[in-house]
Amino acid sequence: MEIEKKREQxxxxxxxxxxxxxVSSPEFEKEMAALIAEGNNALILDFxxxxxxxxxxxxxxxxxxxxxxxxxxxxxxxxLKGMVKEVFEISGFRSIIPIFxxxxxxxxxx
Amino acid sequence: MDNLRLPxxxxxxxxxxxxxxxxxxxxxxTQEMVSRIELVLEEVLTNIINYAxxxxxxxxxxxxxxxxxxxxxxxxxxxxxxxxxxTENSPNLxxxxxxxxxxxxxxxxxxxxxDELDYRHEEGKNILKLCMKIKK
Numbered sequence: 284m285e286i287e288k289k290r291e292q293x294x295x296x297x298x299x300x301x302x303x304x305x306v307s308s309p310e311f312e313k314e315m316a317a318l319i320a321e322g323n324n325a326l327i328l329d330f331x332x333x334x335x336x337x338x339x340x341x342x343x344x345x346x347x348x349x350x351x352x353x354x355x356x357x358x359x360x361x362x363l364k365g366m367v368k369e370v371f372e373i374s375g376f377r378s379i380i381p382i383f384x385x386x387x388x389x390x391x392x393x
Numbered sequence: 394m395d396n397l398r399l400p401x402x403x404x405x406x407x408x409x410x411x412x413x414x415x416x417x418x419x420x421x422x423t424q425e426m427v428s429r430i431e432l433v434l435e436e437v438l439t440n441i442i443n444y445a446x447x448x449x450x451x452x453x454x455x456x457x458x459x460x461x462x463x464x465x466x467x468x469x470x471x472x473x474x475x476x477x478x479x480t481e482n483s484p485n486l487x488x489x490x491x492x493x494x495x496x497x498x499x500x501x502x503x504x505x506x507x508d509e510l511d512y513r514h515e516e517g518k519n520i521l522k523l524c525m526k527i528k529k
Binding site: 304305306334335337338339341342365366369370373374 | 403406407424425428429431432435436439498499501502505
């Protein structure tokens with residue numbers, strides 16, 4: 284999975300490309316923890332190029348959500364598609380994490 | 394019948410995935426269906442790595458076959474601790490309700506994606522059989 288981070292004024296935008304599975308999600312979790320430790324309290328995850336997610340990826344997202352909550356921060360997700368969207372719906376993640384059509388619409392909610 | 398036996402480790406996941414993709418490549422399955430198959434495979438294998446072999450090392454074997462043209466069946470077996478994913482819950486996580494639910498999320502996703510699921514423990518092996526209808 285490729286992870287691209289952009290630190291913007293109102294939020295850090297993280298674009299993910301490829302597969303978030305049991306192999307790649309620990310690295311993702313580590314990078315997000317580092318972003319939060321730097322003081323980025325709002326994260327927008329851009330999933331437009333994410334093709335695959337498993338329960339390992341969902342667990343990492345939950346861990347990051349908890350870390351951000353402790354700092355009164357927030358996590359927003361944009362651009363769900365295909366099987367990633369299906370897994371979010373089945374697992375109930377859609378109801379606990381704010382989901383937006385695009386990074387722009389997520390940004391306007393911060 | 395195609396099968397592949399490898400050490401039950403995270404490092405083996407990619408090889409198992411390639412093996413299954415190679416097996417099904419001429420079956421004309423939609424990308425959506427392929428992703429579901431990959432998800433089921435990963436969730437079963439990570440459960441075996443975590444719960445059948447929590448401390449010791451061992452192998453896992455994946456067989457992938459096509460039945461009646463419209464069904465894909467996996468037989469996945471390991472030689473680890475008896476572990477029935479259909480009845481056992483993953484370790485409980487502390488915290489709120491949502492977190493407790495997430496402990497069994499892998500199993501939950503498997504159940505949602507497959508049409509037939511059968512576990513038995515025989516001759517020191519965990520044997521899990523899963524079938525999915527192939528949607529074209």
